[in-house]
Amino acid sequence: MVAKISVGSSVYGALAYNAEKINKEKGRVLDTNKIYNDGSGNIDIRRAFEDFKLWMPQSTRAEKTMMHISLNPHPDDKLSEAQYTQLAHEYMEKMGFGDMPYLIVKHEDIDRHHIHIVALRVRQDGTAISTKNNYYRSKEITRELERKYGLHTAEHQKITPDMPITKVDPNGDIKRQIANTVKMVGMRYRFQTMGEFNAILGLYNVKCEQTDGKVNGREYHGLVYFATDDSGKVIASPFKASRLGKFASRTAIDSRFEKAADKIDVRPTKRTVAEVMAQSSSKDDFIAGLKEKNIDLVLRHTEDGRIYGATFIDHNTMTVLNGSRLGKEFSANALDRWFNNPVEKPVIQPAPHESEGNRLQLSGGYHHAPEPDTPRQERQTTHQDSQGHQSRDYDDSSMFDGLGGLFSVGPAYDPQEEAFYREMQRRRKKKKRGPRL
Incomplete structure (x- = not known):
């Protein structure tokens, strides 16, 4: 028992x-x-x-x-x-x-x-x-x-690394299923926003909503979880995070947002998605191609059918990424234009080391010149962190304008240079966070 x-x-x-x-x-x-x-x-x-x-x-x-x-x-x-x-x-x-x-x-x-x-x-x-x-x-x-x-011995269900995550069964213990899904998703995947969190939960018919308000003059900020059907319709009464466990609380999820920011590397996912996009001719073709690469694309639509959100779930790297994190050509607006008009297919900007015509030879090696037609501001994406503050993420290639090819992973990959690249990323993030007091 x-x-x-x-x-x-x-x-x-x-x-x-x-x-x-x-x-x-x-x-x-x-x-x-x-x-x-x-x-x-x-x-x-x-x-x-x-x-x-x-x-x-x-x-x-x-x-x-x-x-x-x-x-x-x-x-x-x-x-x-x-x-x-x-x-x-x-x-x-x-x-x-x-x-x-x-x-x-x-x-x-x-x-x-x-x-x-x-x-x-x-x-x-x-x-x-x-x-x-x-x-x-x-x-x-x-x-x-x-x-x-003379009763049977019953134990809590133990979560193991190889345990598959399954969709909620309406005929089963819904609370237990939601709790297990939230726990396993949190243990295995990296995400940085509530939208990305909901994208991965939605694959298993679970939805999360934030609750903010006041009770007896005291502010509260919590999370509520729902079981849904395949169309996203709620099928059971909601569960407050406190009834599922500390791992489902707003504090725990916000902490996962912060930790993921230092661990996510968008480049593997971006390369794979770009390859599939280059070979695809339509929405269905694109989604099917991503599936073959073990990547799910979750699209969110307005009432009139326009795409306002696009999230890529990479089960290979266990990362959940809004399209804008990969680049503007993978954003919701770019995909919406393409899916509604094939001639509007996004132009994938090549990585610096792939653009042979945009190189300058310096000191016996090749060096990338900045792209004159792409203002730095266009390579920025703005998002909100868990506290609602706006911050800016820069495309990896824009970190060292004029030095992009030196730090690109490609045929001329150098481990020492890659280590220096990671160190510079770490310093940039540390500078953004500010000194510890």
């Missing part, structure tokens, strides 16, 4: 979540402790909330006053409602919540039936039941109950 425990400050929110299951005839109240229960299996949220408030102290130092627990037996264990109720009461007693007010609800929204328990963790004198070592205490208790009642 797997127990999942979360602590929070909103008893009403936990009650509302369970009431929603009951209203959809996918759940029922099994029993309560110190909370009114009319025996119908339904829940009166206002009445239950008032009962919980009666047990709340006038003041407490605890910020998180409640716990929301789910007990999940092995799928092969088929338990009656009386058995679920008995397990819940024994579990709460052993966890130290025997004298606390709590409510037990059975969920039947997936094939693997399970129970949820909403409980206070703050006593009337203002002290709180400790959550220290909750995971280990809970695991010992669930193993004890499995042995006592």
Whole structure:
């Protein structure tokens, strides 16, 4: 039996979540402790909330006053409602919540039936039941109950490097599937914006939205996750990041944005996409060619069908890149013009070492002259970071105008020069971030 425990400050929110299951005839109240229960299996949220408030102290130092627990037996264990109720009461007693007010609800929204328990963790004198070592205490208790009642041993599903990421199955445990998808995508792929994050999630029928606002005068900034069908339509109630795990939080995702900025190298993806584009004659041809190279192209359209977003997902380098990061010829506007008019196919700017007519011979070697018709400003792309500030990314070749060919990977590739190139990139990024205080 797997127990999942979360602590929070909103008893009403936990009650509302369970009431929603009951209203959809996918759940029922099994029993309560110190909370009114009319025996119908339904829940009166206002009445239950008032009962919980009666047990709340006038003041407490605890910020998180409640716990929301789910007990999940092995799928092969088929338990009656009386058995679920008995397990819940024994579990709460052993966890130290025997004298606390709590409510037990059975969920039947997936094939693997399970129970949820909403409980206070703050006593009337203002002290709180400790959550220290909750995971280990809970695991010992669930193993004890499995042995006592002859239940199968159930474990959390472990994420392994070779585990495939699959689309959300509407008939399965949606919350678990979304959590696994978000965790595996975060572990394996690099992305720098919410749009890029959503592009990779969308391949597996998951969507993420930012939530900003105020509650009781306090600002909050969070994320909410949705399960969708293949067309992007939401098919289930959303899940707050806090219900999935810390890895899904806004802080965690923003941190991934920042770390990815120092690790992503767009050049391999850009070379591959450019090669496919040069050989393609249409939208379908281009997308199919990318698929053969293990790259997905995610397009976002306005209501009138115009492309306003294009993201390349390179499963070879595990990077997610908006088209503008690769160059203006791969941007949404350029692709929209091409797909609607074949003669508007973007002109791929050759890498400096490929332009034989644009070289000057210096000191016994070849040296690239700047391109006079391409202003530096046109080679800049502007994007917003996770805090909403604008920053500029420069095309790799524009970093050293007049020295581009020296640092290009090609037939004359030199490891020492490439190391110097990377060092210059590192210094540029460090200068952009500013000194550490």
